[in-house]
Amino acid sequence: MLQPRSSTARSVLGSFVLIGVVVAGSAAAFAYTAGWLSPERLTPWKMLQALAPPSGPALGHRRNHAKGICFTGVFESNGNGAALSRASVLAAGQYPALGRFNLGTPNPEAADATVRVRGIGLRITPPDGQEWRTAMINAPVFAVSTPEGFHELLLAAGSKDPNAMKVFAEAHPEFASFGAWAKNAPWTGSYAEDRFNGLNSFIFTDGSGADHAVRWSLLPAAQVVPVTQDDLKKLDPDFLEQEITQRVRSGPLRWTMTVTVANPGDPTADPTKAWPEDRRTVEVGTLVVQRIEGEADGPCRDINFDPTVLPPGMRTSDDPFPAARSSVYAKSYDLRTAEAKDYPRTVAGPKP
Amino acid sequence: MNAIRHHFSPLQRLLHWVMAICILAMLFIGVGMVSTIMPKYVPLVAIHKTLGTAILVLALIRLVTRFYYGAPALPADLPEPMKLAAELSHYALYALMIGMPLLGWAMLSASAYPVELYGGIYLPAILPQSDSVRTLLWNAHYYLAFAFFALILMHAAAALFHALVRHDGVFEAMAPVPIRDEVTRVEYTAAE
Ligand code: HEM
Ligand code: HEM
Numbered sequence: 001m002l003q004p005r006s007s008t009a010r011s012v013l014g015s016f017v018l019i020g021v022v023v024a025g026s027a028a029a030f031a032y033t034a035g036w037l038s039p040e041r042l043t044p045w046k047m048l049q050a051l052a053p054p055s056g057p058a059l060g061h062r063r064n065h066a067k068g069i070c071f072t073g074v075f076e077s078n079g080n081g082a083a084l085s086r087a088s089v090l091a092a093g094q095y096p097a098l099g100r101f102n103l104g105t106p107n108p109e110a111a112d113a114t115v116r117v118r119g120i121g122l123r124i125t126p127p128d129g130q131e132w133r134t135a136m137i138n139a140p141v142f143a144v145s146t147p148e149g150f151h152e153l154l155l156a157a158g159s160k161d162p163n164a165m166k167v168f169a170e171a172h173p174e175f176a177s178f179g180a181w182a183k184n185a186p187w188t189g190s191y192a193e194d195r196f197n198g199l200n201s202f203i204f205t206d207g208s209g210a211d212h213a214v215r216w217s218l219l220p221a222a223q224v225v226p227v228t229q230d231d232l233k234k235l236d237p238d239f240l241e242q243e244i245t246q247r248v249r250s251g252p253l254r255w256t257m258t259v260t261v262a263n264p265g266d267p268t269a270d271p272t273k274a275w276p277e278d279r280r281t282v283e284v285g286t287l288v289v290q291r292i293e294g295e296a297d298g299p300c301r302d303i304n305f306d307p308t309v310l311p312p313g314m315r316t317s318d319d320p321f322p323a324a325r326s327s328v329y330a331k332s333y334d335l336r337t338a339e340a341k342d343y344p345r346t347v348a349g350p351k352p
Numbered sequence: 353m354n355a356i357r358h359h360f361s362p363l364q365r366l367l368h369w370v371m372a373i374c375i376l377a378m379l380f381i382g383v384g385m386v387s388t389i390m391p392k393y394v395p396l397v398a399i400h401k402t403l404g405t406a407i408l409v410l411a412l413i414r415l416v417t418r419f420y421y422g423a424p425a426l427p428a429d430l431p432e433p434m435k436l437a438a439e440l441s442h443y444a445l446y447a448l449m450i451g452m453p454l455l456g457w458a459m460l461s462a463s464a465y466p467v468e469l470y471g472g473i474y475l476p477a478i479l480p481q482s483d484s485v486r487t488l489l490w491n492a493h494y495y496l497a498f499a500f501f502a503l504i505l506m507h508a509a510a511a512l513f514h515a516l517v518r519h520d521g522v523f524e525a526m527a528p529v530p531i532r533d534e535v536t537r538v539e540y541t542a543a544e
Binding site: 012015016018019022023026027029030033034035041042043044047129130131147302303304306308309312316318320322323324326327328330331333334337338340 | 379380383384385386387388389390391392393394397463464465466468472474481483484486487490501505508509512513516517
């Protein structure tokens with residue numbers, strides 16, 4: 001009988017060392033990939049920490065744009081968008097829409113007149129299973145050029161150092177145009193009068209396979225009545241949701257969805273840079289808000305208006321924001337859904 | 353004496369190594385994507401969902417081949433506790449290969465996310481939206497991912513132990529390329 005190859009004690013020891021190195025090396029590579037060895041990596045978790053107020057986040061709520069009110073309606077696509085994207089949502093037709101008017105604050109109790117940035121989350125679902133989700137704000141440009149810059153802004157805004165914002169603004173000259181808008185632009189007394197801008201650039205692919213870099217906006221059909229922040233401070237802290245609820249009761253509200261196409265060379269990677277006014281702009285349809293829905297127990301609560309949920313025919317561009325937002329919104333969603341017990345769906349007591 | 357086999361069938365070996373690479377990639381992509389906000393987040397998530405679904409399909413095929421071809425017996429002289437550990441860990445690996453993708457898919461369904469794969473393929477939702485269910489599934493996907501990685505490390509250590517220390521033909525049975533199998537042949541004759 002042949003003896004199996006006999007191993008000397010020495011080679012056995014060597015084998016165990018080799019096995020140990022393989023296992024430890026794999027574990028180390030895994031830890032590195034997970035970011036455990038890189039405390040400087042900007043993780044979604046760190047972004048959420050920077051967003052949270054000093055007293056901690058409002059458990060169960062969105063970690064930003066925490067205050068809002070849900071609606072349902074339809075998106076009436078007029079078919080003009082089909083020249084830009086083959087997404088079925090831009091083919092002529094009427095598709096269910098779900099959305100949420102909201103305020104850019106991590107505090108669900110904030111008084112409406114204290115919040116400069118207003119937003120809208122929107123999900124349009126054509127019948128074939130495709131989905132278009134987007135979250136837009138009323139500012140004409142974003143505050144910073146990069147997600148890293150946004151993190152620095154949050155740190156500066158939350159800092160106890162009275163010079164922090166000054167230091168930030170000097171390091172981020174691109175902040176100036178957003179700053180000027182925040183300071184000087186008129187306010188409105190209603191979500192219905194706000195224009196919402198997607199700000200981020202995306203790539204549309206049309207039926208022939210040609211790509212178009214685009215940004216989109218929602219233009220209100222309602223007459224805009226400019227007011228000052230001081231006017232609004234006299235109103236109820238929740239005047240926005242009360243007003244919109246009233247308004248929708250007396251008839252549906254409309255916004256025109258426009259898609260603006262970049263010229264070659266227009267900045268697509270930087271949402272602080274507006275494109276020149278003369279760029280080709282296509283009206284692709286109308287958002288019709290038909291019903292205001294509950295916030296705590298309505299259909300928006302469980303939706304993450306993740307800007308990378310796009311139908312075939314639309315995709316992200318070299319703009320770094322949608323990816324960063326998707327990652328951070330997912331983490332926010334993980335946390336708030338796990339904290340559902342801290343934010344009851346039904347408000348105790350008799351309903352009005 | 354023709355029932356005793358010393359190797360897994362070529363199809364089983366192919367599946368084993370292709371899946372080994374895919375699963376390791378999935379674990380690294382998983383922990384990498386959830387810790388970044390860089391542009392690569394979007395393609396990483398798309399790869400994670402697509403490759404994860406491919407693993408589910410491959411795992412089901414593999415299960416069928418396992419029932420059809422069986423597996424070579426472990427060496428007779430392997431201590432009982434080691435045999436038991438080998439068998440249990442193999443059950444666990446199959447459970448995870450099938451369970452992890454199902455958990456991921458179910459988690460996205462319960463989150464009311466569309467489950468879109470590369471190529472514009474949409475998987476149907478397999479669960480209705482639910483906070484509590486998605487949290488449960490998220491936790492399972494998360495903790496089992498680490499258990500999966502630990503199990504794979506143990507599995508690899510054991511395979512190397514067979515290959516380098518015991519020289520007992522167990523590694524060769526699943527080796528990616530046919531390796532001369534003097535040792536097993538010897539044991540085979542000895543066993544007769
Ligand atoms: C890196 C930059 C950004 C970060 C870290 C960030 C963070 C967040 C977070 C954590 C949420 C809550 C998500 C959820 O739990 O569902 C949120 C919601 C929202 N964000 Fe952002 N955001 C960023 C950029 C932007 C930009 C550029 C826009 C507009 C163009 C925007 C508009 C909105 C809107 C409208 C919502 C509310 C959506 C809803 O109602 O669910 N955000 N953001
Ligand atoms: C063999 C299969 C799979 C393995 C080994 C795997 C592994 C992982 C790992 C390691 C993570 C990171 C956990 C963390 O650190 O937070 C993860 C996250 C994730 N996986 Fe998987 N996965 C698999 C299949 C799938 C499939 C098929 C899907 C969906 C169709 C999926 C969806 C997800 C999602 C959405 C996350 C992020 C969860 C979050 O934090 O929001 N996975 N996975």
